[in-house]
Amino acid sequence: MGTGVDALKISHDIQHSQRPLPALDAGDNAISFSAGSTEGTITVEASTRTDHVGKQVLFTDFHPLVAGLSGSPLAVSGAEGSLTVPIATPGDMTRLRFGCHYQNASDKDSWDLEASFDDGKTFTKVASAPWQEAGRTAWTAVDAPKGTRSAHVRFAGKKASNAILWSFRIDADYVEPKAGLAPITVTYHWEEDGQAKEDVHTATKADESWKITCAKKPLMKSLVIERP
Secondary structure, eight states: OOOOOOOOOOOOOOOOOOTSSOOSSEEEHHHHHHHHOSSEEEEEEEEEOGGGGSSBBBBGGGGOOEESEEEETTTEEESEEEEEEEEOOOSSSEEEEEEEEEEESSSSSSEEEEEEETSSSSSSEEEOOOOOTTTTEEEEEOOOOOOEEEEEEEEEESSSSSSEEEEEEEEEEEOOOTTOOOEEEEEEEEETEEEEEEEEEEOOOOEEEEEEEEESSEEEEEEEOOOO
């Protein structure tokens, strides 16, 4: 027998002064609602610390190609080394965002962040990680060619003294193949001369505007945004 989820509810309650709430004023108030792009993201994130096996996600879980790297964490074992990680999306990819936590022992050690959109046949350098002996992170992004649904990211290191790759993260953004907008209900609560007031509007389009009219100076009480 299988398992399933019949219902899921997520709440994020915030309690604070009414002062920072989006303010209404006496008279007509124009309210606007807009939804973001219909994109999803596939994320690959892992440590290279094989001595931490069983404690967190490791690079080996994603079937990478390892060349000239060894140890825990991974470090360039000869003059050059690289870690190549595949990633795929269920819809057309729009961009890759990726980076790593690394350490270079000298200004002659380096890491290049590269991407391939032809099944790993060719790679383009997107960024070079700045030198930092004590360790730091580098992050970059590149647009994907139209119609792309798979890519490879390569972290290419060169060693003069020591070049270490501690961990990495790759985010592949894509167009959701079955995207749509679920209704969103926006509820304002306020008072006018001690009298409770309420405005409830359900937005059903990605861009929507409506009007709230206050006869007198309002005292804001709450703003609730929820899926009905």
